[in-house]
Amino acid sequence: MSNKIRSKVDLLFADAPQTKKVFELKEELIVNLTEKYDDLVGLGKAPEDAYNSVIASIGDVDELIKGLRQNDVFNSEREEKERRKTALVVSGAVGLYILSILALISIVEVFRADGVLALIVFLLIAGFSTCMLIYHFMSKPKYIKADDTLVEEFKEWKQEHTKKNQLCKSLISIMWTLTVAIYLFISFTMGIWAYSWIIFIIGAVVDQIIRLVFDMNGMRE
Amino acid sequence: MSITSDLIRGHTETIILGQLIAKDSYGYEINKAIQEKTDNQYELKEATLYSAFRRLEQAGFILSYWGDETTGARRRYYSITPLGKEAYRQNKQDWERAKELIDRLI
Numbered sequence: 001m002s003n004k005i006r007s008k009v010d011l012l013f014a015d016a017p018q019t020k021k022v023f024e025l026k027e028e029l030i031v032n033l034t035e036k037y038d039d040l041v042g043l044g045k046a047p048e049d050a051y052n053s054v055i056a057s058i059g060d061v062d063e064l065i066k067g068l069r070q071n072d073v074f075n076s077e078r079e080e081k082e083r084r085k086t087a088l089v090v091s092g093a094v095g096l097y098i099l100s101i102l103a104l105i106s107i108v109e110v111f112r113a114d115g116v117l118a119l120i121v122f123l124l125i126a127g128f129s130t131c132m133l134i135y136h137f138m139s140k141p142k143y144i145k146a147d148d149t150l151v152e153e154f155k156e157w158k159q160e161h162t163k164k165n166q167l168c169k170s171l172i173s174i175m176w177t178l179t180v181a182i183y184l185f186i187s188f189t190m191g192i193w194a195y196s197w198i199i200f201i202i203g204a205v206v207d208q209i210i211r212l213v214f215d216m217n218g219m220r221e
Numbered sequence: 222m223s224i225t226s227d228l229i230r231g232h233t234e235t236i237i238l239g240q241l242i243a244k245d246s247y248g249y250e251i252n253k254a255i256q257e258k259t260d261n262q263y264e265l266k267e268a269t270l271y272s273a274f275r276r277l278e279q280a281g282f283i284l285s286y287w288g289d290e291t292t293g294a295r296r297r298y299y300s301i302t303p304l305g306k307e308a309y310r311q312n313k314q315d316w317e318r319a320k321e322l323i324d325r326l327i
Contacts (some may be wrong), residue, residue, distance in 0.1 A: 024297070029267060031294040032249035039253075059266025067275050 001201040002034045003159070009033070009216055016065045082140065089136040096129035097174075101181055108188065122181065130174050137167045150219070168214040172207055181205040229263065232316065233273045234282075236265075238309040241283060241301040248274070248297070274299060282308050 009026050016022045028144050040050035100122050107118035140163065178197055187196045229236075240251045248270055256264045265273075277283045282305030288296040301309070 025271060027294070028248060028297040029271065031296055032247065032252075033267070035249045035251075055269055057264070059268035061268045064272050067272050115284050135257070202270075 002030070004051065005033050005054065006030050009058075012058065012061045013065070016068065019068070021068055022065075025068070029058075045117075081154050086136065086140070089132060091125065093129040093133045096132075097177055100125035100129070104181060104185060108185075115185070119185060122185075126174075126178065126181075132205055133174070136168070137163065137170070164214060164218065168210060171210050175206055175210065176203060228262075230269075232312075233259070233265065233269060235309060235312040237273055237277065238282060238301060238305055238312075241299055242306065242309060245298045245300040246324075247288070247299065251299075278306065281307075281327070306317055 009030050013022060013026055037050050037054045040053065041047060045053075103125060104118050104122040107113045107121060108115060128196070179202075183196055183199045186199070187193050190196075235252060236255065240246060240254055246254075248267070252265055252267075252270060274283070274285070277299075278285060281302060283299045283301055285297050285299050288298050290296060
């Protein structure tokens with residue numbers, strides 16, 4: 001009879017998401033219904049009547065399923081908000097980078113101001129946008145599992161993974177932007193075009209070091 | 222019976238908390254106790270009972286754990302938390318007050 005109850009419960013929950021929560025709820029329900037059935041039969045009820053009254057006592061499972069689904073809605077709303085924030089921060093930072101290079105060139109070329117002043121302005125703007133990016137990606141909340149399915153676990157893992165990759169990528173691109181800016185700046189102000197290209201080799205080394213650090217971090221986990 | 226159900230429905234959570242104050246219990250046992258205490262006049266639908274469990278759990282009023290039955294299927298037990306006891310006490314107080322007022326009015 002337990003099997004008959006089980007298939008009835010499976011049928012009732014056919015539309016529910018296949019999650020650990022739902023699975024556990026079904027198990028709980030089946031155990032309790034079976035015990036009720038056994039009690040009714042023990043009291044002398046005919047098996048068929050007992051089965052029918054057990055099934056009738058389940059009631060409307062829609063409210064149960066709805067309750068289990070509610071969490072998903074909440075999470076997707078939060079994710080949407082997070083996504084918008086990321087887009088805003090990234091576009092703001094990129095804008096500031098462009099502005100910083102523009103400031104560097106215009107202060108030196110248009111206003112004929114001191115090179116050091118131009119460099120300070122450039123570093124301040126670039127530094128601020130870098131901090132903005134790093135802070136955002138560090139403080140971004142972990143992916144919140146909508147439920148306990150394998151798919152969700154995979155999503156969480158993937159997000160962890162790409163989060164790190166994103167940080168690595170943004171660091172590297174920041175580093176290269178800085179390298180180009182410093183190269184142009186030093187070359188123009190000091191006129192050492194013959195040697196200044198060496199900075200690109202240094203840049204490549206720093207690039208590799210950043211990647212290595214991220215890889216090592218990944219391996220340790 | 223249906224009118225009675227409507228009147229009682231708002232108190233489902235408190236009724237469950239009241240059963241759990243005495244001891245940890247599981248779905249069917251709680252429902253059986255409710256049936257016995259009301260001389261078979263009232264019984265919760267399974268769906269109502271488990272929806273209430275989920276709500277109470279989310280609110281932190283109860284905790285659940287799987288029993289360690291050696292024979293047969295494992296039951297899911299619920300136990301009341303201090304927060305749940307406080308909520309029960311508060312709800313009971315509210316009910317006493319409402320009952321007194323309604324008695325005077327109808």
